[in-house]
Amino acid sequence: MPDVRSICAIGLRGQMGLNGSLPWEGNTDPEFTADVARFFDITRGHVLIAGEKTIGAIPDFARNDRTLFVIRRDMQPEKVLAQFPDRxxxxxxxxxxxGAYAPFIRHWDINRLPYDGEADRWFDPQWLTAGGPG
Structure with a gap:
């Protein structure tokens, strides 16, 4: 089984998404650009599993120094993760x-950004305590 982790950014009240994007998308303030750089630094050399939209948004410069894998709703997390042993x-x-992979995530890296605006997707604290498989 791989070492499964999650890395995400949230707003001050747990905001995560707005209309299919990050609510702070395009913000060039230092905290936001540093968060993006940190994401690419931390995931470099590792596997990034995400949906098609997220994987599609990975810029060209970051495609060769990490393994990218698109997941779909009908895929079983156990089978997906089994493809990456010891990674x-x-x-x-x-x-x-x-929501699907929370039971397998050992480490959550959550960066709280100074965003306090609109959102339609929120971080769910229950993911942090989701029971492990079997």
Whole structure:
């Protein structure tokens, strides 16, 4: 079984998404650009598992120094993770992915950003205590 982790950013009240994007998308303030750079630094050399939209948003410069794997709703997390034994695997892509993979995530890396605006997707604290498989 791989070492399964998650890395995400949330707003001040747990905001995660708005209309299918990050609510702070395009914000060039230092805290936001540092968060993006940190994401690419931490996931470098590892596996990033996420939905098609998230994987599709990975820029060209970051595609060769990490393993990218697109997940779909009908895939069983155990079978997906079994493809990456002895690797560090990051689960990305938002609430659907984290809801499915939460029981397998050993380490949550959550960066709280100074965003306090609108959202339609929120971090669910129950993911942190989701029971492990079997």
């Amino acid at each position: 560090v695997v990051f689960i990305g892509g938002g609430p659907v992915a984290w």
